[in-house]
Amino acid sequence: MDDARGAGRRHRAAVIGMPVSHSLSPVLHRAAYTGLGLSDWSYERRETEPAVLEGLLAELAAPVQAGPTWAGLSVTMPHKQALLTHLDVIDPLAEAVGAVNTVVAQRSGAGEALLTGFNTDVAGIVGALRETAHRTLEDFPQDVLRVERAVVLGSGATACSALAALGELGAGRITVAARRHAGPGRALSAAHRMGLDSEALTWKPTDPASHAEVAQCLAAADVVVSTLPAGAADPLAGPLDEVLDHLGGARPGAVMLDVVYAPWPTQIAEVWARGGGAVAPGWLMLLHQAVPQVQLMTGQQPDIELMRSALLSALTTQP
Numbered sequence: 001m002d003d004a005r006g007a008g009r010r011h012r013a014a015v016i017g018m019p020v021s022h023s024l025s026p027v028l029h030r031a032a033y034t035g036l037g038l039s040d041w042s043y044e045r046r047e048t049e050p051a052v053l054e055g056l057l058a059e060l061a062a063p064v065q066a067g068p069t070w071a072g073l074s075v076t077m078p079h080k081q082a083l084l085t086h087l088d089v090i091d092p093l094a095e096a097v098g099a100v101n102t103v104v105a106q107r108s109g110a111g112e113a114l115l116t117g118f119n120t121d122v123a124g125i126v127g128a129l130r131e132t133a134h135r136t137l138e139d140f141p142q143d144v145l146r147v148e149r150a151v152v153l154g155s156g157a158t159a160c161s162a163l164a165a166l167g168e169l170g171a172g173r174i175t176v177a178a179r180r181h182a183g184p185g186r187a188l189s190a191a192h193r194m195g196l197d198s199e200a201l202t203w204k205p206t207d208p209a210s211h212a213e214v215a216q217c218l219a220a221a222d223v224v225v226s227t228l229p230a231g232a233a234d235p236l237a238g239p240l241d242e243v244l245d246h247l248g249g250a251r252p253g254a255v256m257l258d259v260v261y262a263p264w265p266t267q268i269a270e271v272w273a274r275g276g277g278a279v280a281p282g283w284l285m286l287l288h289q290a291v292p293q294v295q296l297m298t299g300q301q302p303d304i305e306l307m308r309s310a311l312l313s314a315l316t317t318q319p
Contacts, residue, residue, distance in 0.1 A: 010040045012068035013297055016048040016056065017076030022262065024283070024314055025074045028290040031310035032302035041298070042068060053079060057086055057115060060103065064110040072297040073103040074290075080157035081185045087117040094119035097164045098190050099157040102293050118296055121158060124289025125165035125257060129223060131288070132255050132280035146253060147171040147223045152187060153203075153214075153236075154178055154227035158259055160190035162225040167196050171223070174198040177214045179205065205235055215239035219247055219275075224256040226268060233258070237267035244275030251277075258282055262318055287311055 015025040029043040048056060060070045075083060080099040084090060087103065094100045100117035107113045133145045150171040152162045155178035166174055174196060176187045181200045183189070191198040201217060204210035218224050218240055226233050244250060256272045258265075261282035269279045287308055294302045 009064075010042070010068040011038075011071045012042045012044070013071045013073065014044045014046040015074040015076060016046045016053075017079060018047060018049055020045045020047055020076060023074075023076065024261070024286060024311060025290065027310050027314045028287065028307045029074075029294060031307045032290070032294040032298075035303040035306040036298065036300050038298060038300075041071070048079065050078065050082060053082065054086060057103075060105050061113045061115050063112050064107070069107075070105050070113070072105055072293075074293060075101045075103060077157065083117055087115045089114060089116040091116065091118045093122060093164065096190070096194050097122065097160045098185060098193070099160050101161075101289065102296055104296050118293075119161060119164075120289040120292045120296070121161035121285075122164045122168065123292050124285040124287075125162055125225060126168055127288030127291075128257050128280040128284040129165070129169065129225075129255055131284060132257070132278050133253065135278075145169050145223070145255070148173065149221045150174045150223040150225070151218055151221045152176045152225050152227065153218075153233060155181055155187040156227065157185070158227040159187040159225075160185075162227055162257075163187055163191050163196055163198065164194060166223065166225070167194055169223070172197070175201050175217055175221075177201040177203045177217060179203055208239075211235055211239040212243075215243045219243040219250065222251055222254050224254075224272070226256065226258045226260075226266075228260075230260045230263065230266070233266065233268045237271045240268060241271045241274070244271065244277075249276035254278065255280060257285060259285055261286060261315070264315075283311060283315060 015023045023045055026043050033041045083100045094117050097119050101121045102118040104116050105113035147169045150166045152159050181188050203214050254277045256277055257280040258269045259282040260266050273279045291304050
């Protein structure tokens, strides 16, 4: 990778997806640039339909010309898995997960860039879970998180990253609860590639008995990662509340990460906290995944606390 501070060269980066109007990634990256003194760097939101993805990547890889040079992209849905077939190099972790959330334009001189895909969502999930456990449990080592039983809600790209994170944390038994499990882009396929011990639980959103079964599974877990979009997990809140009340609360030290950060709190997170479980909000994952993302694009280590402060400020002003 070339020197991200390249003398006299301006750089640009962006978050792509559809939609991205809600994304707070610009807040995090711009705060990082300010802390690093990178006044010649810019970061924007770029609404990107699947049909224009290939053209954008060609723009990213183009030889250096007048104007800002592309450094990289943050990637959100629906492109995390589609990108895999469009890049020059895929980092081994991203390949195993089957999802890319970071593209870096690696250059040698002014010629075309080599486009490399990375996955920092795994680091974001691990960081959010560890920080929450450390903050919540007295004398709990930050580098240790007991995960005998884990549940992942959902089966898409973020769920695949959650499985890799749970594997890194040494999870024993992992259950993937989702409406659909079949397909190469689903979590169970990723678990098989990574050699993880996982089982499928089919969740039927219109079936109260299915809600109760999933709720029982959640209540028995040390770690829960909900990768569902805002509102999708709401039907589980009531059944989970009943189960936790019956059991006398969540398991000691249990942590839930809900990747949603707006609106917050989600119904399921509220129930989990009321039952005594620790909750990691989605913005904490966003923060922890952005730190290595900035490092990959700029070649420098950003100040996480500066980024955290900017993110929390932005969250308080969201409608």
